[in-house]
Amino acid sequence: MSSFFTTSASQKKRKRDDTATSSFAKKSKFSGTGANAKPSKSTAVKAARDESISGSGSEDDGAPQKASEEEEALSSESESEDETGAQRRLRLAERYLENIKGEVETVGFDAEDVDRDLIAERLKEDAAATKGRLYRHITSTLDFSAAFKTSFRADAQTTTSIAICPPYVYTVSKDIILIKWELLSPPQPPAPSKGKKKIKHAPKKPPPPPRRRPTKLIYTRGNCHEARNTKYQHHTAPILTVAASSDGKFVATGGADKRLIIWSAADLKPLRIFTQHRDAVTGLAFRKGTNQLYSCSKDRTIKTWSLDELGYMETLFGHQDEVVDVAALSLERCVSVGARDRTARLWKVVEESQLVFRGGGTSEKRRPALQHPSSSTTTNGNHPANSTKSYTEGSIDRVVMLDEETFITGSDNGGLSLWSMHKKKPVFTIPVAHGLDPPLTPEEASAEALPDPKVPGEPQPRWITALAAVPYADLVLSGSWDGWVRVWRVADGKRRIEEIGLLGKGLALDQADGCFERRESSVTQVEDSEDVAVRGVINDIDVVERGDRGRDGLCVVVATGKEHRFGRWKTHKGKNGAMIFEVPPISASQPPAAANKGIGLLNADSTG
Numbered sequence: 257m258s259s260f261f262t263t264s265a266s267q268k269k270r271k272r273d274d275t276a277t278s279s280f281a282k283k284s285k286f287s288g289t290g291a292n293a294k295p296s297k298s299t300a301v302k303a304a305r306d307e308s309i310s311g312s313g314s315e316d317d318g319a320p321q322k323a324s325e326e327e328e329a330l331s332s333e334s335e336s337e338d339e340t341g342a343q344r345r346l347r348l349a350e351r352y353l354e355n356i357k358g359e360v361e362t363v364g365f366d367a368e369d370v371d372r373d374l375i376a377e378r379l380k381e382d383a384a385a386t387k388g389r390l391y392r393h394i395t396s397t398l399d400f401s402a403a404f405k406t407s408f409r410a411d412a413q414t415t416t417s418i419a420i421c422p423p424y425v426y427t428v429s430k431d432i433i434l435i436k437w438e439l440l441s442p443p444q445p446p447a448p449s450k451g452k453k454k455i456k457h458a459p460k461k462p463p464p465p466p467r468r469r470p471t472k473l474i475y476t477r478g479n480c481h482e483a484r485n486t487k488y489q490h491h492t493a494p495i496l497t498v499a500a501s502s503d504g505k506f507v508a509t510g511g512a513d514k515r516l517i518i519w520s521a522a523d524l525k526p527l528r529i530f531t532q533h534r535d536a537v538t539g540l541a542f543r544k545g546t547n548q549l550y551s552c553s554k555d556r557t558i559k560t561w562s563l564d565e566l567g568y569m570e571t572l573f574g575h576q577d578e579v580v581d582v583a584a585l586s587l588e589r590c591v592s593v594g595a596r597d598r599t600a601r602l603w604k605v606v607e608e609s610q611l612v613f614r615g616g617g618t619s620e621k622r623r624p625a626l627q628h629p630s631s632s633t634t635t636n637g638n639h640p641a642n643s644t645k646s647y648t649e650g651s652i653d654r655v656v657m658l659d660e661e662t663f664i665t666g667s668d669n670g671g672l673s674l675w676s677m678h679k680k681k682p683v684f685t686i687p688v689a690h691g692l693d694p695p696l697t698p699e700e701a702s703a704e705a706l707p708d709p710k711v712p713g714e715p716q717p718r719w720i721t722a723l724a725a726v727p728y729a730d731l732v733l734s735g736s737w738d739g740w741v742r743v744w745r746v747a748d749g750k751r752r753i754e755e756i757g758l759l760g761k762g763l764a765l766d767q768a769d770g771c772f773e774r775r776e777s778s779v780t781q782v783e784d785s786e787d788v789a790v791r792g793v794i795n796d797i798d799v800v801e802r803g804d805r806g807r808d809g810l811c812v813v814v815a816t817g818k819e820h821r822f823g824r825w826k827t828h829k830g831k832n833g834a835m836i837f838e839v840p841p842i843s844a845s846q847p848p849a850a851a852n853k854g855i856g857l858l859n860a861d862s863t864g
Contacts, residue, residue: 353375356375356378356379357375391728392726392728392729392730392805393729393730394726394729394730394731394806395730395731395743395745395756396842397806397841397842398731398806398809398810398839398840398841398842399839399840399841399842400743400756400757400758400759400760400839401757401760401761402839402840403759403760403812403837403838403839403840404468404760404837404838405760405789405835405836405837405838406468406469406835406836406838407469407831407833407834407835407836408437408469408470408833408834408835408836409831409832409833409834410427410429410433410435410472410475410833412429412430412431412433412435412832412833413429413430413431413817413832414429414430414793414795414817414818414819414821414832415427415428415429415795415796415815415816415817415832415833415834416428416429416430416494416495416496416497416795416796416815416817416821417495417496417497417498417795417796417815417821418498418796418797418798418813418814418815418834419498419499419500419507419798420439420500420798420799420800420811420813421500421501421502421504421521422439422800422811423438423439423440423441424436424437424438424439424473424500424504424521425437425438425439425470425813425834425836426498426500426507427498427815427834428495428496428497428498428509429494429495429817429832430494430495430817430819430821431477431494432477432478432479432480432490432491432492432493432494432495432511433475433476433477433478433495434475434476434477434495434498434507434509434519434524435472435474435475435476436472436473436474436475436507436521436524437470437471437472437473438470438471438473439470439811439836440468440469440470440471468836470836474523474524476490476524477490478490478491478492478495479492480492480493483513489526489529490517490526491509491511491513491515491517492511492513492515493511493512493513493536494511494512495509495510495511496510496511496512496536496537496538496821496822497509497510497537497538497539497540498510498540499540499541499542499549500521500542501521501542501547501563502542502544502545502546503547504521505520505521505547505563506518506519506520506521506527506547506563507519507520507521507524508540508542508549508551508563509540510533510536510537510538510539510540510551510553511536511537512536513536514531514533514534514535514536514537514553515529515530515531515533515537516529516530516531516532516533516537516540516551516561517529517530518530518563518566527566528566530561530568532559532568532571533551533553533555533557533559534553534555535553535554535555535578536553536554537551537552537553538552538553538554538578538579538580538581538822539551539552539579539580539581539582539592540552540582541582541583541584541590542584543584543585543586543588543590544584544585544586544727545586547562547563547564548560548561548562548563548569548588549561549562549563550582550584550590551582552579552580552581552582552592553578553579554578554579554580556573556575556576556577556578556579556594557571557572557573557575557579558571558572558575558579558582558590558592558603559571559572560572560605570605572592572603572605572610574601574610574612575592575594575597575599575601576594576597576599577594577595577596577597578594578595578596579592579593579594579595580593580594580595580653580654580822581593581653581654581655582655583655583656583657583663584657585657585659585660585727585728586660587660588604588605588606589602589603589604589605589606589660590602590603590605591603591655591657591663592655593652593653593654593655593665594652595651595652595653596650596651598614598615598616598649598650598651598652599612599613599614599615599652600612600613600615600652600655600663600665600675601613602663602677611677612680613675613680613681614680614681615649615652615665615667615673615682616648616649616650645714646687647669647670647671647687647688647716647717648669649667649668649669649671650667650668650669651667651668652665652666652667653666653667653668653719653720653721654666654720654721654722654723655723656723656724656725656732657725657727658725658727658728658729658730658732658746658750659727659728661676661677661678662674662675662676662677662746662750663675664723664725664732664746664753665723666689666719666720666721666722666723666734667719667720668717668719668720669687669688669717669719670687670688670689670690670691670692670717670718670719670720670736671685671686671687671688671689671717671720672685672686672689672720672732672734672744672753673685674746674750674751674752674753676750683750683751684751684752684753686744686753686755687717688717688718689720689734689736689742690717690718690719690720690734690735690736690737690738690740690742691717691718691738692715692716692717692718693715693716693717693718694715695712695713695714695715695716696713696716697713698713700713701713718736718737718738719736720734720735720736721735721736721737721793721794721795721820721821722734722735722736722794722795722796722797722814722815723735723797724797724798724799724812725799726799726801726806726810730745730746730747731743731744731745731799731810732744732745732746732753733759733797733799733812734797735790735794735797735814736793736794737792737793737794737828737830738788739788739789739790739791740758740759740760740761740788740789740790741758741759741760741789741790741794741797741812741814741837742755742757742758742759743755743756743757743758743759744756758789759789759812759837759839760789760837761789789835790814790816790830790835791816791828791829791830791831792816792817792818792828792829792830792831792832793816793817793818793819793820793821793828793830794814794815794816795815795816795817795820795821796814796815796821797812797813797814797815798812798813799811799812799813802838806841807841808841809838809839809840809841810837810838810839811836811837811838811839812836812837812839813834813835813836813837814834814835814836814837815834816830816831816832816833816834816835817830817832817833818830818831818832
């Protein structure tokens with residue numbers, strides 16, 4: 257027995273006979289005047305009804321297609337259940353490659369170039385970024401000898417710290433000043449002219465050179481007389497450190513007044529003042545790509561803050577002395593150094609654990625060969641570098657992270673130490689990286705009224721006062737008071753530190769032996785030397801890449817002063833201010849010999 261609910265969809269569809277169609281055509285013939293005639297209301301209703309009736313059939317026709325799609329999905333699920341883990345990873349990798357090909361082909365590159373260059377580079381970068389490993393070797397692409405410098409300053413005391421967030425630079429000083437500067441783009445080389453153009457009238461004056469100095473935008477200063485005023489919205493003691501978030505929203509400063517102040521980067525208005533630290537705030541570091549902040553203090557603690565909520569998160573304990581520096585990258589972990597406790601600690605915040613790395617040695621076994629063994633003296637008449645006295649590490653003052661597993665520390669004995677989270681001792685150490693100071697005079701070395709002139713003083717190493725690195729790359733910069741920013745490269749699979757040269761000056765290359773000569777071990781008087789790039793103490797260094805992944809070079813900003821950022825126990829000849837170094841990339845047209853001369857001796861394989 258058939259009913260409306262048991263009949264098929266094709267039988268439900270109403271059919272129009274030919275008589276109805278012909279009658280409708282006759283009516284339309286006499287009801288209007290051709291194509292311009294307006295359809296009647298009944299005709300529109302009938303047409304809409306016919307469309308709805310005919311549409312129901314198309315929907316019913318699509319039902320088998322949906323069923324087939326569901327069957328295919330069920331079959332693929334059954335296949336994925338049967339496949340092994342290796343087969344599933346292979347299938348996901350193939351799908352990932354297809355997605356990357358689709359993204360790159362839209363740009364319009366050749367398929368061969370895409371397969372060989374872009375896809376391989378993308379896979380390597382994704383894998384390395386996920387695992388937090390060193391994956392970029394940029395030292396061979398930059399011409400450090402051609403770097404040009406620009407100095408800028410305000411009427412302030414010693415600049416203690418500097419931070420860069422393009423296109424702005426932030427500086428702080430001992431006289432409680434925070435300044436926001438606008439960083440100018442580097443001058444571009446003029447485009448080559450195709451033909452000579454005749455000029456009727458020569459210009460009266462040559463065009464002015466491009467402006468290189470940054471522009472001072474905002475200036476804010478604290479007041480030391482408001483130390484007892486708890487409602488005062490600024491620092492009341494020297495500002496020791498500054499950091500800027502990667503999104504350009506926040507600027508954080510810490511000072512000797514135990515205050516951590518969060519500022520709005522747009523107008524330098526204070527947003528929140530934290531007073532949880534019990535002693536001077538000595539270091540700040542933002543977690544890369546987030547607004548999570550790490551602060552270290554002389555109260556031996558590291559504190560974690562969330563600037564999205566402007567709130568405190570937790571405190572990390574473990575150091576036995578003042579914590580003077582902290583560094584962080586993408587993962588939720590940080591590295592800190594504890595000055596006289598001679599330890600570096602890697603804090604895993606999520607796991608609530610820490611790894612302790614102990615220094616304090618002389619690194620006699622890990623000293624690099626600084627001179628060719630065949631020569632007994634250097635070209636300037638000093639004793640060879642291999643006979644340099646070893647200096648015991650008394651304090652670890654600086655730290656910088658290369659990747660999530662590797663970091664570098666700088667000490668008061670002038671040593672640069674390379675560390676890996678898999679070893680408790682340094683992987684490699686360069687002693688006396690910035691040379692030696694001349695020995696003290698008998699009057700300076702002795703407290704007696706009539707010191708014995710026969711007792712000679714000993715040369716003392718220059719401390720590592722500043723460290724910086726490009727994240728997830730092989731480039732490291734260090735500073736002291738020897739007048740130069742020194743450039744280093746991490747090579748041999750993160751097992752060795754090699755010197756590239758001086759920022760703004762190349763190293764003396766020995767053409768006979770094919771190796772460069774290091775003169776850091778010689779005793780030099782910086783104040784009497786005119787061939788220096790930076791006068792005074794380098795208290796801080798920050799670096800940022802120009803262009804897409806540093807294709808347009810590097811921008812290095814340096815904080816300088818006459819005194820160390822923590823004290824006034826020694827004064828150096830120099831200027832209180834800051835400097836900018838623009839490091840250009842090595843042009844493709846530059847010959848290899850000139851490139852090697854500018855950046856020192858480079859190994860063919862930097863990964864070892």
